[in-house]
Amino acid sequence: MKPVLLIDFGSTYTKLTAVDLDAPALLGTAAAYTTVETDINDGLTLGLQRLEEVTGKLDYAGRYACSSAAGGLRMMACGLVPELTGEAARMASLGAGAKVIGLYAYQLTDEDLEEIRAAAPDIFLLVGGTDGGNTANILHNARQLASIAPDFPIIVAGNRTAAAGCAKALAGYEVYVCENVMPKFGVVNIAPTQRKIREIFLQRIVQAKGLQAAAQQMDGEMMPTPAAVLRSLELLSQGWEEEPGIGELVAVDVGGATTDIYSMADGMPETMNTVYKGLPEPFAKRTVEGDIGMRYSIRGIVEEAGAKKLAQLSGLTVERVEQLVDEFSANPDTVPEPGSDGAALDKALASMAVRIGVRRHAGTMEETYTMMGKTFVQEGKNLTQIKNIVVTGGSLIHSEETDDIAGYALYSPEDPGSLRPREARVLVDRRYILAAMGLLSVTQPQAALQIMKKELK
Amino acid sequence: MNQKEKKCLVIGVIGADVHAVGNKILYHAFTEAGFDVVNLGVMVSQEEYIAAAIEADADAIVISSLYGQGELDCRGMREKCEEAGLHNIPLLVGGNIVIGKQKFEDVEQRFKAMGFDRAFPPGTAPETTIEALHELLDKE
Numbered sequence: 001m002k003p004v005l006l007i008d009f010g011s012t013y014t015k016l017t018a019v020d021l022d023a024p025a026l027l028g029t030a031a032a033y034t035t036v037e038t039d040i041n042d043g044l045t046l047g048l049q050r051l052e053e054v055t056g057k058l059d060y061a062g063r064y065a066c067s068s069a070a071g072g073l074r075m076m077a078c079g080l081v082p083e084l085t086g087e088a089a090r091m092a093s094l095g096a097g098a099k100v101i102g103l104y105a106y107q108l109t110d111e112d113l114e115e116i117r118a119a120a121p122d123i124f125l126l127v128g129g130t131d132g133g134n135t136a137n138i139l140h141n142a143r144q145l146a147s148i149a150p151d152f153p154i155i156v157a158g159n160r161t162a163a164a165g166c167a168k169a170l171a172g173y174e175v176y177v178c179e180n181v182m183p184k185f186g187v188v189n190i191a192p193t194q195r196k197i198r199e200i201f202l203q204r205i206v207q208a209k210g211l212q213a214a215a216q217q218m219d220g221e222m223m224p225t226p227a228a229v230l231r232s233l234e235l236l237s238q239g240w241e242e243e244p245g246i247g248e249l250v251a252v253d254v255g256g257a258t259t260d261i262y263s264m265a266d267g268m269p270e271t272m273n274t275v276y277k278g279l280p281e282p283f284a285k286r287t288v289e290g291d292i293g294m295r296y297s298i299r300g301i302v303e304e305a306g307a308k309k310l311a312q313l314s315g316l317t318v319e320r321v322e323q324l325v326d327e328f329s330a331n332p333d334t335v336p337e338p339g340s341d342g343a344a345l346d347k348a349l350a351s352m353a354v355r356i357g358v359r360r361h362a363g364t365m366e367e368t369y370t371m372m373g374k375t376f377v378q379e380g381k382n383l384t385q386i387k388n389i390v391v392t393g394g395s396l397i398h399s400e401e402t403d404d405i406a407g408y409a410l411y412s413p414e415d416p417g418s419l420r421p422r423e424a425r426v427l428v429d430r431r432y433i434l435a436a437m438g439l440l441s442v443t444q445p446q447a448a449l450q451i452m453k454k455e456l457k
Numbered sequence: 458m459n460q461k462e463k464k465c466l467v468i469g470v471i472g473a474d475v476h477a478v479g480n481k482i483l484y485h486a487f488t489e490a491g492f493d494v495v496n497l498g499v500m501v502s503q504e505e506y507i508a509a510a511i512e513a514d515a516d517a518i519v520i521s522s523l524y525g526q527g528e529l530d531c532r533g534m535r536e537k538c539e540e541a542g543l544h545n546i547p548l549l550v551g552g553n554i555v556i557g558k559q560k561f562e563d564v565e566q567r568f569k570a571m572g573f574d575r576a577f578p579p580g581t582a583p584e585t586t587i588e589a590l591h592e593l594l595d596k597e
């Protein structure tokens with residue numbers, strides 16, 4: 001037996017997973033409260049004790065960790081045109097595992113700067129202009145950022161003609177210059193920026209967030225949890241050498257504050273008479289809906305789905321729904337008893353969170369008539385042919401009706417233009433191992449893949 | 458290499474128009490003539506030309522329309538460019554920009570009144586447009 005320990009320092013819980021590389025198989029999982037406020041190792045030690053009760057004493061051959069503790073990786077970004085470099089900046093940040101807490105476009109105003117200063121992001125990503133394109137905007141924004149004496153690192157990844165000027169404007173502050181996120185119109189180049197984000201996370205943020213004590217005991221580099229999940233999903237989809245993956249997939253993770261959606265899919269137009277609009281999207285795409293969550297962001301679900309719809313789905317009256325929403329919102333730790341009104345509402349909330357999240361993540365198709373006949377205009381990814389939906393996150397994996405809830409990720413006649421999967425099987429991450437398998441995949445992709453294929457059902 | 462040594466054009470076919478061949482020919486002709494060309498392809502909206510022109514700091518926008526609805530599609534383009542900060546950016550349009558037998562002088566007059574710098578009749582060779590672009594851009 002060759003046991004390895006995988007740790008996910010979450011915002012609330014520190015989750016531990018032990019695997020045996022020789023089998024390869026899952027040995028056990030355990031969790032304890034994250035103790036980043038005092039000493040991160042306290043929670044880890046307690047979690048280890050709990051894990052040992054499950055697995056017996058193990059001599060670990062390796063320890064790897066990821067973290068979303070202490071607020072995760074909080075980023076802000078600014079582009080030029082919102083749909084172009086603004087969107088590229090968002091893709092780069094989300095794909096690197098960050099939370100985007102502010103996204104700006106055009107010239108940063110004094111009000112924007114005030115917001116940025118107050119939010120104090122972990123990293124600021126400044127972009128704008130294609131190479132050889134607009135320089136004035138990004139230079140203006142670099143000078144604006146310098147005016148607030150930023151104590152956070154700034155990545156400049158815009159028009160290369162302006163890169164030196166931006167670095168000069170920000171001289172004396174922590175500034176990194178990267179390749180342009182959109183070097184040519186419609187070409188997205190986010191990998192270099194994502195590498196830099198990861199580097200900064202390791203060098204600076206792990207320390208700033210009190211994770212250093214834990215990081216020192218680990219074998220590999222620590223990464224943001226969403227980055228680990230992205231890795232595992234990409235591996236699960238694509239396979240590794242001889243071991244095939246399961247093909248293209250959509251994954252949903254409904255949390256208390258946010259709903260994260262992932263797609264591992266090409267998603268480009270399937271037919272010749274389809275015109276694609278907008279920026280090409282990455283194969284491994286992640287979106288985060290900051291206003292859609294089961295507790296802290298419960299109001300966002302009610303706002304978009306409507307109390308009436310939630311009442312209809314849960315079999316409760318609108319008044320009862322509104323009453324419970326107020327309760328959940330005031331007490332985010334509420335875990336309703338099975339069979340209670342609260343449980344019925346939770347199912348309805350999760351269903352709508354999945355529908356809203358996947359709808360925002362998936363592309364759209366619009367039918368138009370031209371002189372040449374019927375034509376389709378596609379924006380974003382076409383996920384209609386995807387056959388796998390992976391479900392993770394506490395609110396879904398602990399439900400007994402996960403399949404029903406996951407069904408809301410599928411196409412619905414209510415919005416025919418939304419390119420969501422038409423028919424798919426549901427794979428549930430019951431033991432919450434996706435982040436752990438992403439960590440394991442750095443050194444042991446085959447074992448990670450085999451374990452995921454065995455565990456996700 | 459400073460890419461800005463080349464003049465940058467944003468081109469595309471406006472509206473619900475899917476005529477792709479002429480667009481490709483223009484792309485090659487303009488590139489060959491030494492322009493840096495951002496080609497938006499077919500079914501392009503006014504907003505897309507403008508967004509691309511802002512990011513690429515374009516020197517001119519060249520609009521094609523081949524299905525007769527060009528006049529409708531181009532209405533308000535100049536005003537939107539001004540609104541977006543693309544002051545006095547040269548706007549050129551060509552193709553089968555209107556339907557029916559109309560005197561091209563009248564059509565041209567109408568497009569100029571809409572703020573277009575040049576309007577070209579059906580069958581205009583790329584060379585003619587290139588010449589016009591040099592006239593408009595080289596004086597700077």
